[in-house]
Amino acid sequence: EAGVAQSPRYKIIEKRQSVAFWCNPISGHATLYWYQQILGQGPKLLIQFQNNGVVDDSQLPKDRFSAERLKGVDSTLKIQPAKLEDSAVYLCASSPRGGRSGYTFGSGTRLTVV
Amino acid sequence: GNSVTQMEGPVTLSEEAFLTINCTYTATGYPSLFWYVQYPGEGLQLLLKATKADDKGSNKGFEATYRKETTSFHLEKGSVQVSDSAVYFCALSDNTDKLIFGTGTRLQVFP
Numbered sequence: 218e219a220g221v222a223q224s225p226r227y228k229i230i231e232k233r234q235s236v237a238f239w240c241n242p243i244s245g246h247a248t249l250y251w252y253q254q255i256l257g258q259g260p261k262l263l264i265q266f267q268n269n270g271v272v273d274d275s276q277l278p279k280d281r282f283s284a285e286r287l288k289g290v291d292s293t294l295k296i297q298p299a300k301l302e303d304s305a306v307y308l309c310a311s312s313p314r315g316g317r318s319g320y321t322f323g324s325g326t327r328l329t330v331v
Numbered sequence: 332g333n334s335v336t337q338m339e340g341p342v343t344l345s346e347e348a349f350l351t352i353n354c355t356y357t358a359t360g361y362p363s364l365f366w367y368v369q370y371p372g373e374g375l376q377l378l379l380k381a382t383k384a385d386d387k388g389s390n391k392g393f394e395a396t397y398r399k400e401t402t403s404f405h406l407e408k409g410s411v412q413v414s415d416s417a418v419y420f421c422a423l424s425d426n427t428d429k430l431i432f433g434t435g436t437r438l439q440v441f442p
Contacts, residue, residue, distance in 0.1 A: 221374075248428065250429075250430075257434075257435075258434055258435070259335075259420055259422075259432030259433050259434045259435050260375070260420075260430075260432050261432075262429050262430070262431075265428070265429060272428075273427065273429065308374065308375065310375075310430075312428075319365060319377045319380055320377070320430060321377075322367075322374045322375040322376070323374055324373060324374040325374050
C-alpha cells in the first residue's frame with residue numbers, strides 16, 4: 218500500500234512569514250496526527266483528527282497554528298506568522314484504529330525559520 | 332501524566348556487539364508500547380510493539396519485552412550491524428490513542 222505522503226520535504230522561510238504543509242494519509246485510515254519534532258527531541262503531538270473532526274488539539278499553539286482535514290482525507294497544517302522556535306520537522310501520521318495498532322509516519326517536512 | 336524515559340545517547344558500538352537501549356514508562360492503565368526507528372533523512376518507522384504485559388515484540392533481530400512490574404520495555408539486539416545506525420524512539424499509546432515519545436537514543440555502529 219502507498220505510504221503517508223507529505224509535501225514539501227523542505228521549506229525555508231523568514232520569521233513572520235506564513236507556511237503550509239500538506240499530508241495525504243493511507244487510504245482508509247480514519248485517524249490522522251500532526252507531530253512536531255524539534256532537533257534532538259522526540260516528536261510532540263500537535264493535533265489529532267478522527268475522520269474530519271478534531272479529537273485533541275490541546276498542544277497546538279492556536280494563536281499561530283491551524284490545521285484542517287477536509288472530507289476526512291487530506292490535511293493541511295499552517296503556521297502564520299512563523300517564529301524562529303518553529304524550526305522543526307513536522308510529521309504526519311495515520312492509523313486505521315488509533316495509536317494502539319501503530320501509526321504509519323510520513324517522511325516529514327523540515328522547516329527552517331530564519 | 333503519561334511519559335517515557337530513555338537512556339541518553341549516543342550509544343557507540345562495534346559491529347556484532349550486543350545492544351541494549353533502556354526505556355521505562357509512567358502510565359495509568361495498560362498502555363501499548365512501541366519502538367520506532369528513524370534512519371538519517373527518513374521518517375519514523377515502526378520497529379516493534381507489545382500490547383500487554385509479558386508480550387515480546389520482535390523484528391529484524393531486535394526484541395523488547397513488556398515488563399509491567401518494572402514498567403520497562405528495553406530494546407535488545409544480539410549482534411548489531413553498521414546499517415542499524417539510527418535514532419531509536421520508545422513510545423507508549425494510552426487510552427486516548429495518542430503516541431507519547433521518549434527523547435530518542437542515537438545508535439552509532441562502527442565496522
